[in-house]
Amino acid sequence: MAAESDADIDDFPAEEPDSGTGADGVVEVVEAAEEEFLDDITQLYLNEIGASPLLTAAEEVDLARRVLKGDFAARQRMIESNLRLVVSIAKHYVNRGVPLDDLIEEGNLGLIHALEKFDPERGFRFSTYATWWIRQNIERSVMNQARTIRLPVHVVKELNLILRTLRQLETGAGRPGAGSAEEVAQLIGKPVAEVRAILLASERTASLDAPLDIDPDLTVADAIAAETEGEPDSQAVSKEIELHVAEWVGQLSERQRQVIERRYGLNGFDACTLEELASDLGLTRERVRQIQLDALKNLRKRLSRDRIAKNDVL
The missing domain is CATH 1.10.10.10 (Winged helix-like DNA-binding domain superfamily/Winged helix DNA-binding domain)
Incomplete structure (x- = not known):
């Protein structure tokens, strides 16, 4: 980078x-x-x-089965009892350009996604299953921050809102890649063209990390910075x-x-x-x-x- x-x-x-x-x-x-x-x-x-007590294995299975039946109270109990797991994982990613509270927020989205996909009949604990989804969400946030570090502050804020909305759409649909620019624009109250332009700016920023042919240890951004x-x-x-x-x-x-x-x-x-x-x-x-x-x-x-x-x- x-x-x-x-x-x-x-x-x-x-x-x-x-x-x-x-x-x-x-x-x-x-x-x-x-x-x-x-x-x-x-x-x-x-x-x-x-203040939320940890769950026993038996309580976890019972709540997870109720979640599958649409029990909202059981869903909330499962989430609240595993928020400490999110914090524990998020702390491993501090000092990488994303504040801890943002890392926790991203990890919470991963936790919710994991709960929606969890099958209690397979015999393993929810925390084992959820850890992978929590890490995936947090790591994606860290990578997005690394790509957008050179964008203006106001553009980064808009981009973070767009990316967060996309992830929420993915979580709701239960599959990666769900959600379009049109859907995001409608949810956040922005013109579709503006949403697409911000996403495009993010992609162009990523290309600044490409190495120069004349010196692989330098990047396009390094060359620009020396003259700006x-x-x-x-x-x-x-x-x-x-x-x-x-x-x-x-x-x-x-x-x-x-x-x-x-x-x-x-x-x-x-x-x-x-x-x-x-x-x-x-x-x-x-x-x-x-x-x-x-x-x-x-x-x-x-x-x-x-x-x-x-x-x-x-």
């Missing part, structure tokens, strides 16, 4: 830090705020599904984010500002670890971490209020 944008940036000479917030520090601090928010949401979800500067729109959004972060830092308490500036290398400081900060400030590592989290929660609220997401600056 082609090298991502961070590798391309490394090809340029490093600039001396100035008195501003700094683009790298801005991205890191916004990313940290977003991750902290998502961690809270994910933990809340894990707490909720943890950042898009003006992206630069403008980054400046807007920098302004928000600068204003946010100015509103922090003195202790919070010290932690954030030195933790993320803002305003000319070098980025340092929690241990280094704790030693310099005479605090425990856990206390420094809590100060950091409190400040990041404030930033997350500010960005949400102004409808700015982490993906807008990456």
